[in-house]
Amino acid sequence: MNFDEILAQIGGFGKFQKILYVWICLPQILLAFHMLVSVFTGAVPPHLCRSEWSSSHAALSFNLSLVADPGADLACSAPGPGRDSPQLNASEALALITSQASAGCQGGWEFSKEIFHSTVATEWDLVCDNANLNNIGASIYMFGLLIGAVVFGALADKYGRRPIILVGLAIQTTFGVGAAFAPNFYIYVILRFVVGTTISAVIMNAFVLGTEWTGSKHRMLAGVITDYFFGFGYIILAGLAYLIRDWRKLQLAISAPGFLFIFYIWVLPKSARWLMANDKNEEAMDLIRKAALMNGKPLQDDEEISQGYKDKLKLEDKKKHTVIDLVRTPKMRRHSLIIFYLWFVNVMVYYGLSLNISDFGMNIYLTQLIFGLVEMPARTITLFTLNRSRKISQMAFLAVGGVACLLTIFIPDELSIIRTILAMIGKFGITASLSIVYIYSAEVFPTVIRQNGIGMGSMCARAGGVLAPVIYLLRTFSKSAPMVLFGLFTLLGAGLTLLLPETANKHLPDTIEDVEGANPRSGGTS
Incomplete structure (x- = not known):
């Protein structure tokens, strides 16, 4: 007897599992x-080098910072018009700033x-000279x-x-609140780094806990439900940021509510599957009986169930597998490397688009809201395409994301709405693709190394997240x-x-x- 057969007896997605998913989501x-x-x-924000200009010149200076090429040094090295300078029109002031650009910025910046x-x-x-620290801080968080x-x-x-x-x-929660009171940028980055480690702790183990309690027929739907709540957070953040400038x-507003989860100590169940795998059968059976009663399917021969699962585990333990088995044989090596690349490129492009929405030229709050709303149909559509073909679905959504990213480079800055629409389409494709890669990975890797394969894929995904902010330094x-x-990497993934x-x-x-088939080889190239 395997654990899926136990879940079939007690209900694979009954009241117990639905309540569990509320706590997970x-x-x-x-x-x-x-x-x-x-x-x-x-x-x-728009900024110019600070000097002793009067308030009447400030608006003009910021207008110039918007007109100037963002890649130019005007906002970094040129002081604005002096307090005693005559009234200047925009072209005269720009000429003055340009002529003083070599002087360097001595007094800091005005934002x-x-x-x-x-x-x-x-x-x-x-x-300016410290601009790269912002992207490096984002990469450290992703690390x-x-x-x-x-x-x-x-x-x-x-x-x-x-x-x-x-x-x-x-x-x-503790370190997130602490980041709101950081005395300097370096302490802030360290605190955010710790928060980043906990994101993996929660998101990975919540997903695994839900999966281990859910019957095989409902796992795809249950996984998408958790993704929806991430999308809700995406949308809510746009409103919070609009209200709190x-x-x-x-930072305090998004972190402090985490203290409310203290009640999880009493309501969040353990994984019965993990308990049985670690020879804690009595505790596991207590949980299974509780789930069965809550689902309205009380167990009869629970001792037989416990013994049957223990026998299965002993049989599986006879042959140990490691991550080396992911690349030891030709077909397995090819499949593994492609899946790892798909994890990498999906997460890199997802966060590359999500974390740099200010580049598309529209209102940042509206763009965040639109990108959050896109998450919902992107995740929903996969429910209808996956049952037809995992491969074609993965390839098609990657291709949509890649082509949309490439098309944005041909759109001039004045047409910010079109650029945002293309970026939205790219976000749609990559979000759908990211939802698929979770399920596709679990089905490509065989049972004996499935956990190793998904674990390595997750590590490659995090590497993509680390690289996403760094790529923006190329601007x-x-x-x-x-x-x-982003476009080329994504299209390569579609081809692979x-x-x-x-x-x-x-x-x-x-x-x-x-x-591998009947006669797997232990080496060579595929």
């Missing part, structure tokens, strides 16, 4: 807050407060997700899903470089998907031999 809203808040807290009252960039002058996936993944296998979720939520207050060389790379097997309506492979 609620934190997803806060996860979206933490993942995307830097769009607003790290924004760089427009039309959109933001304060941001990390305005408080610590993360512009936290990578470290968290490795550390908390191992801890969850040792101590269980529930305690790691609880610890992750506690650390996330001070970055410290916004100093070419404004279109980031979108060109053709080399993967179709898994829709097929039996899942259990062993590496199932993947």
Whole structure:
């Protein structure tokens, strides 16, 4: 007897599982807050080098900063008109600033407060020579997700899903609130790095906990439900940021509600599957009996169930597999490397688009709202395409995302609405593709190394997240470089998907031999 057969007896998605998914989905809203808040807290408003100009000149100066090429040095090195200078029109003032550009900025910068009252960039002058610190800070945060996936993944296998979720939520809330009071940029980055590690702790183990309690027929639907709540967080953040224009207050507003999850200590169940796998059968059976009663399907022979599952685990333990088995044989190696690349490119482009919405030229709050709304149909459409073909669905949505990213480079800045629409289409494609890669990965990897495969895929995804902000540093060389790379990387992923097997309506492979065929080889190239 396997655990899916136990779930079939007690109800694979009954009242017990539905309540569990409420507890799993609620934190997803806060996860979206933490993942995307830097769009607003790290924004760089229009700015010019500060000097002793009068208030009558300030508006003119900021208009010039908007007219000037963002890649130019005018806003960084040229002081504005002096207090005693005569009244100048826009062209005369621009000529004066240009002539003084070589003087360097000695007095710091003056920032427009039309959109933001304060941001990390305005408080610590993360512009011009220090502009790269903003993107580096974002990459360090994403690196936290990578470290968290490795550390908390191992801890969850040792101590269980529930305690790691609880610890992750506690650390996330504490350090998130702490970031709102950071005395300098470097402390802020360290605190955000710790928050990043906890994102992986919560999102991975909540997904696993839900999966381990859900019957196979409902896992795809249940997984999409959690994605919807991340999308809700995406949308809600746009409203919060619009109402709260001070970055410290916004950081506090998205972090403090995490303290409400203290009641999870009493309501969040453990994983019975994990308990049985770790020889804690009595505790597991108590949970299974509770779930069965709540679902209206009380068990009869629970001792027989417990013994049958233990016998299965002993049989499976006879042959150990490691991550090396992912690349040891030809077909498995090809499938693994392609899946790892798909994880990498999906997350890189997803966050590359999500964290840099100010580049598309429209109102930042409206763009955030639109990008959040796009999440809903993008995730919903996969429910209808996946059952027809995993391969074609993955390839098609990647192609849509890649082509849309490439097309944005041909749209002039004046047509910001068209650029935003294209970026929205790209976001639609990559969001749908990201939803699919979770399910596709679980079906491509055989049972004996499935957990290893998904774990490595998750690590590659976090590497993509780390690289996403770094790619935007290329804007100093070419404004279109980031979108060109996002488009080309995504189209390459679409092409590589053709080399993967179709898994829709097929039996899942259990062993590496199932993947390789009758005579798998242990080396060579595929």
